[in-house]
Structures are given as C-alpha cells and as structure tokens.
Amino acid sequence: xxxxxxxxxxxxxxxxxxxxxxxxxxxxxxxxxxxxxxxxxxxxxxxxxxxxxxxxxxxxxxxxxxxxxxxxxxxxxxxxxxxxxxxxxxxxxxxxxxxxxxxxxxxxxxxxxxxxxxxxxxxxxxxxxxxxxxxxxxxxxxxxxxxxxxxxxxxxx
Amino acid sequence: xxxxxxxxxxxxxxxxxxxxxxxxxxxxxxxxxxxxxxxxxxxxxxxxxxxxxxxxxxxxxxxxxxxxxxxxxxxxxxxxxxxxxxxxxxxxxxxxxxxxxxxxxxxxxxxxxxxxxxxxxxxxxxxxxxxxxxxxxxxxxxxxxxxxxxxxxxxxxxxxxxxxxxxxxxxxxxxxxxxxxxxxxxxxxxxx
Numbered sequence: 001x002x003x004x005x006x007x008x009x010x011x012x013x014x015x016x017x018x019x020x021x022x023x024x025x026x027x028x029x030x031x032x033x034x035x036x037x038x039x040x041x042x043x044x045x046x047x048x049x050x051x052x053x054x055x056x057x058x059x060x061x062x063x064x065x066x067x068x069x070x071x072x073x074x075x076x077x078x079x080x081x082x083x084x085x086x087x088x089x090x091x092x093x094x095x096x097x098x099x100x101x102x103x104x105x106x107x108x109x110x111x112x113x114x115x116x117x118x119x120x121x122x123x124x125x126x127x128x129x130x131x132x133x134x135x136x137x138x139x140x141x142x143x144x145x146x147x148x149x150x151x152x153x154x155x156x157x
Numbered sequence: 158x159x160x161x162x163x164x165x166x167x168x169x170x171x172x173x174x175x176x177x178x179x180x181x182x183x184x185x186x187x188x189x190x191x192x193x194x195x196x197x198x199x200x201x202x203x204x205x206x207x208x209x210x211x212x213x214x215x216x217x218x219x220x221x222x223x224x225x226x227x228x229x230x231x232x233x234x235x236x237x238x239x240x241x242x243x244x245x246x247x248x249x250x251x252x253x254x255x256x257x258x259x260x261x262x263x264x265x266x267x268x269x270x271x272x273x274x275x276x277x278x279x280x281x282x283x284x285x286x287x288x289x290x291x292x293x294x295x296x297x298x299x300x301x302x303x304x305x306x307x308x309x310x311x312x313x314x315x316x317x318x319x320x321x322x323x324x325x326x327x328x329x330x331x332x333x334x335x336x337x338x339x340x341x342x343x344x345x346x347x348x349x
Contacts, residue, residue, distance in 0.1 A: 018329040022303060024310050052343050053336050057304060059278055060285040062200045069196075069211065070188045073218045074181060080222070 008036060013043050017050055162232040165190075170230035177225045184225070188218050191235070194306065195242055201301050202246035204290055209249055217242045233315065239306065240316040243298060281342055288338040296331035299324050 013036050019025050020033050037044045162170075169190075175183035195217060199210035220241050221228075228237075289297060298317060302308045303324075308316070310324040317324070336343075 015329060018332050019310075019325050022310070022328065024325065049336060049343065050332060053332060053339065054304070056281070056339055056342060057285050057289070057335065060201070060282045060289070060305075062197050062305070066193070067196065067211065068189070069192045069215055069218065070185050073188050073215055073222075074185065076215065076219050077181065077184070077222045080219075 010043055014046060017047055021050055166232035169234040170232060173225060173228050173230050184222060191238055198306050199242055199246055201305055203249060213242060213245045213249060216245055236312045236315050243316060284342060288335050292331050292334055296327045299327040300331040303328055
C-alpha cells in the first residue's frame with residue numbers, strides 16, 4: 001500500500017495507524033509502526049485512543065434484524081414482467097388452441113372409423129362366406145381406415 | 158473461475174447461475190443467506206429505521222433478481238449486494254434527511270460519575286450513532302462498511318467505485334473526526 005519513508009516521522013506513522021488497526025498494512029510497514037509506537041509516547045497514546053474508539057463505536061449495535069424477507073421478495077419477483085410475460089402467455093394459448101383443434105379432428109376421425117368398423121361387422125355377420133374379415137375380398141389388401149387413405153367410405157353417406 | 162475463491166463464494170456463483178435461469182429456489186437461498194447482514198447494514202445506513210431498512214433490502218434483492226441474467230459470477234456477490242444496498246440507502250437518506258444531532262443527546266460532563274459507572278450503553282450507542290451520522294457521506298460509508306460489516310479496503314473500493322487509497326484516507330479521517338467528537342466519552346471530560 002505504501003513505500004517506506006526515507007526518514008520516519010510521527011506524521012507518517014499516524015497516517016497509517018488506522019490501516020494498521022484494520023490489518024491493511026503490508027507486513028514491512030507494520031513492523032516499522034510497531035517499533036515506532038513502542039518508542040514514541042505520543043504515537044502510542046494515539047494508538048491507544050484509536051483502539052478505545054474501536055471499542056466505543058462497537059456499542060452501536062443497530063436494530064434487531066431477525067426477519068425473513070423471502071416471502072415478500074418472492075411475491076415481488078413473481079410480479080416481474082418476465083414471470084408473467086404476456087408473449088409467453090399468448091404462446092401457451094396458441095399451443096393449447098392448436099392441441100384442442102388436433103383433438104377435435106382426431107375425435108371426428110375416430111367417429112368415422114367406429115362407424116366403418118360397425119358396418120364391416122354387420123356385413124361380416126350377414127356374409128359368413130367371406131374368406132377373411134381383415135382383407136378386402138377384391139384386392140386382398142389390408143383394410144385401411146378411410147380417414148387415412150383419403151377416400152370417403154362408400155358405406156357412409 | 159474458482160481459484161482463490163472461498164467456498165461460500167463458489168456457492169454464491171453457482172446459485173447466481175441458477176437464478177439467471179429464473180430458479181427461484183436458488184434465489185431464495187441467496188436471499189436467506191444475505192438478508193440478516195444486509196438488514197443490519199441497512200439499519201445503520203438508514204440510522205435505525207427498520208421499516209426503511211427492510212424496504213431497501215427487499216429492493217436490493219429485487220434488483221439482484223433483475224440483474225441475474227447478466228450478472229458475471231466472480232465470487233463478489235457480497236460486495237455486489239452491498240453496493241446496491243448502499244446506493245439505495247444513500248438515495249433514501251437524501252430524500253429523508255434525519256435531524257438528530259449529537260447535541261440533542263445529553264453531554265457527558267465531569268459532574269457525572271466516572272465513565273465506568275455512568276456509562277449508559279444506550280446513551281453511548283446513540284452518541285456513536287449521531288457522531289457517525291455527522292460524518293461526510295464518503296467517510297461515513299467507508300466507516301460503516303469497514304467497522305461494522307468487516308469489509309476490506311479493496312471490497313469497499315469496489316462498492317464505492319474509488320481507489321483503495323481513498324478508502325484508507327477516508328477511514329483515517331473518519332476515525333479522527335469520531336475521536337474528537339466522542340472524546341468526552343473516552344476520557345470523561347466535559348463536552349466542551
């Protein structure tokens with residue numbers, strides 16, 4: 001923090017007494033101050049006064065501070081724009097609407113499929129001579145739901 | 158990162174990284190870790206006004222939360238918090254200047270019993286508080302941060318944005334002023 005003086009003076013020492021008490025002096029300077037204070041009654045007196053002052057000022061305790069601020073801080077940070085971001089909310093709303101649309105479409109397809117299956121079962125019951133209930137008699141291809149094939153079922157008007 | 162940092166500083170950095178990702182649990186740990194020392198410091202900065210102190214500390218944490226995404230972890234969260242708090246308290250003090258002065262308190266006189274017997278800690282505490290209150294703002298800040306919060310000259314220099322040498326000289330001047338102001342309490346002599 002400081003350079004060593006050419007000629008050590010009381011002024012030089014006194015300017016550094018506070019830093020010494022605060023433990024902020026380089027070890028070299030500290031040794032010089034210690035030696036000087038031991039041999040200089042005036043500087044020693046000041047040193048003693050500063051130590052007494054440190055004890056005196058420690059009597060100011062401040063106010064009792066035992067309280068938990070987290071609930072109040074949490075409440076406030078939840079009100080921060082980023083935590084209630086309108087664009088974030090609108091994104092979520094769009095996503096939900098999209099999901100609802102998908103679910104409605106799937107429900108419609110399920111309804112069509114259910115009716116097709118019912119019709120097939122009815123035909124099967126009426127024509128026990130069909131080779132396999134799971135293949136088209138004309139093509140031999142597996143049965144596909146009309147909803148996924150893009151065709152409309154001839155059985156449903 | 159990490160070299161030269163103490164364990165609690167490393168933990169602070171980790172918590173701040175989580176807070177940057179809006180992790181309120183991590184941020185809650187930071188609040189509970191620092192609320193007591195900050196409240197104590199704020200009560201001194203604001204001359205024992207506990208309501209204002211609590212408001213200032215809350216605001217400090219709110220600003221930390223807002224700054225978390227851009228906060229650069231380097232083990233100095235404590236100093237960072239004190240810096241926010243000090244600036245808030247300084248502004249609050251400017252708005253509401255306190256009027257207590259040392260002269261408002263009964264002076265210690267030679268007619269009193271010896272200091273060892275007569276020393277009323279509350280009166281003494283008030284006298285210290287007022288003497289500190291009357292220091293110039295720069296000296297007062299350095300004195301409070303060093304004497305009561307135990308911050309090093311380097312940390313205070315970072316908080317107040319000034320050279321370490323300035324911190325040292327302000328502390329020296331503050332002690333000189335307090336020594337004169339509180340002389341009667343130290344020696345039992347009359348105030349004047």
